[in-house]
Amino acid sequence: MTTVINHPLVAHRVTLMRDIDTKPKQFRELVNEITEFLAFEALKNLKTVDVPITTPVAKTIGKKIKDEIVIVPILRAGMGMVDAMLHVLPYAKVGVLGMQRNEETAEPIPYYSKVPPATGEEIAILIDPMLATGGSAADAIVQLKKLGYKYIVFLNLIASPEGLDRLEKEHPDVPVFTAAKDERLNSRFYIVPGLGDAGDRIFGTL
Numbered sequence: 001m002t003t004v005i006n007h008p009l010v011a012h013r014v015t016l017m018r019d020i021d022t023k024p025k026q027f028r029e030l031v032n033e034i035t036e037f038l039a040f041e042a043l044k045n046l047k048t049v050d051v052p053i054t055t056p057v058a059k060t061i062g063k064k065i066k067d068e069i070v071i072v073p074i075l076r077a078g079m080g081m082v083d084a085m086l087h088v089l090p091y092a093k094v095g096v097l098g099m100q101r102n103e104e105t106a107e108p109i110p111y112y113s114k115v116p117p118a119t120g121e122e123i124a125i126l127i128d129p130m131l132a133t134g135g136s137a138a139d140a141i142v143q144l145k146k147l148g149y150k151y152i153v154f155l156n157l158i159a160s161p162e163g164l165d166r167l168e169k170e171h172p173d174v175p176v177f178t179a180a181k182d183e184r185l186n187s188r189f190y191i192v193p194g195l196g197d198a199g200d201r202i203f204g205t206l
């Protein structure tokens with residue numbers, strides 16, 4: 001199931017992020033801010049456990065997060081979302097999956113994997129700013145499932161209809177949260193209107 005975050009605070013930031021004149025420093029800040037909004041929406045059903053605490057005024061029962069979380073960025077652009085995820089989930093683990101699209105075919109080429117094996121109880125939060133053909137995310141989800149992850153959520157900033165359809169078809173069990181569903185892919189498999197190459201814009205390598 002796909003959830004497109006429909007909120008003026010998100011839409012405003014997505015607009016600034018898309019702008020060709022937005023430089024890497026501001027681009028990274030926007031990626032982080034939007035990622036926190038996505039996490040806020042995507043993680044509202046996290047399990048909690050009651051804990052007794054004492055405030056300066058009284059004893060009471062509070063809540064702490066119970067679920068084990070593993071944040072999994074798809075290199076390289078997914079790295080741009082890691083700080084925000086660790087800001088809201090400071091006790092999460094981080095695994096990484098390296099994936100590079102073939103420039104002609106857009107087929108993903110996996111080149112690195114360092115993700116802790118799963119017991120099956122953890123929640124893996126896969127993060128990548130761009131979902132274009134869906135090849136990278138679909139392959140990453142296959143890899144996570146092979147490692148034993150049963151609960152996977154995908155957080156994304158800009159999605160194409162083609163990429164969303166593919167994930168829905170191949171991984172209907174993985175909820176997707178995105179800040180924008182765009183119009184289409186172009187002949188080079190870039191998202192239109194999109195924001196260009198997310199990795200280049202985050203790391204200043206245009």
Ligand code: PRP
Nearest residue numbers: 076077100101131132133134135136199
């Ligand atoms: C980009 C992006 C996604 C992928 C999306 O990465 O960060 O991982 O393309 O495209 P897809 O849905 O068609 O697979 P890219 O391969 O350009 O690598 P980079 O992050 O190193 O720039």
Ligand code: URA
Nearest residue numbers: 132190191196197198
């Ligand atoms: N990867 C990007 O960074 N941008 C796109 O539009 C498609 C794939």
